[in-house]
Amino acid sequence: MDVFEAIKTRRAIKKFNPAHKMSSDDVQKLMKHVILAPTSYNQQNWRFVYVTDQDVKEKISVVARGQAQPRDGSLVIVLCGDMTAWKTEPLRYWKNHPSEKQETVKANLERKYSDNPQNQRDEAVRSCGMAAQTIMLAAKDMGLDSCPMVGFEYDDLAKVINLPENHLIVMMVVVGKRAEDVSVRGGQLPLNQVAFENSF
Ligand SMILES: Cc1cc2nc3c(=O)[nH]c(=O)nc-3n(C[C@H](O)[C@H](O)[C@H](O)COP(=O)(O)O)c2cc1C
Incomplete structure (x- = not known):
């Protein structure tokens, strides 16, 4: 599909067809493309829990305050950030490049994220937004x-997915087949109220 068409037709679906299943090949294809999303310094600090098991999807619907999408969608992807990614074997993030580049990135990661939980958290949210x-x-x-x-209870979802220490749940995305037409968009603000050429 043309990218502009995908942008225009993407909508937040409320009702998915529960009978639709994704093949594991399609799940893998999707996930392999998701990890091409950009991250600062290529630190790849997202961690994805992709849920295909119906029992787990139903548990997620419960912790999502009864919302039906996780239960009826074909795939639930919980996007998490690993707050320690910046210091976990950082040379591997540039393994295709010379060691000088790898060391420079390592030093930059240390400078930005060491003893700075706010930066670690912000980066997790940015990376997961791109991936979403x-x-x-x-x-x-x-x-x-x-x-x-x-729209979920954070601690309850953390238990369902067995969230490790130093990880943050950022959001989830349900993927599936829509079961009904969507209503008209809520109402986009005019471009000139949200976009400013060169400065505010
Ligand atoms: C971060 C984020 C969280 C959202 N959470 C929920 C949610 O819990 N349940 C839901 O039905 N929609 C949720 N939405 C969907 C928004 O309501 C929807 O994207 C918005 O109304 C715009 O509609 P559109 O995506 O169809 O253009 C969320 C969207 C975003 C970006």
Whole structure:
């Protein structure tokens, strides 16, 4: 699908067809493209829990305050950030480049994130935001739809996915087949109220 078409037709779907299943090949194809999303210093600090098991999807619906999308969607992807990615074997993030480049990145990562939980957290949110939109546009290309979600009880979802220490749940994205037409968009603000040429 043309990228502009994918952007225009992506909508947050409320009702998915519970009978639709994604093949594991399609799940892998989607995930392999998601990890091409950009991250600062290529630190790849996102961690994805992709849920295909119906029992787990239903548990997620419960902790998502009863919202139906996780239960009825074909795939639930919980996007998390690893707050320690910056210091976990950082040379591997530039392994295709000379060691000088790898060492420079390592030093920059230390400077920015060491003893700075706010930066670690901000970076997790940025990286997962990029990945979330990548998931949603890739889903369109695969003939599927999606719903980004933050309406869940954090601690309960953390238990369902067995969230490790030093990880943050940023959001989840449900992917599946839409079961009904969506209503008209809520109402976009005019471009000139949100975009400013060269400065505010
Ligand atoms: C971070 C984020 C969290 C959201 N959480 C939920 C949610 O929990 N449940 C839901 O039905 N929609 C959720 N949405 C969908 C928004 O309501 C929707 O994207 C917005 O109204 C714009 O509609 P559109 O995506 O169809 O253009 C969320 C969207 C974002 C970006």
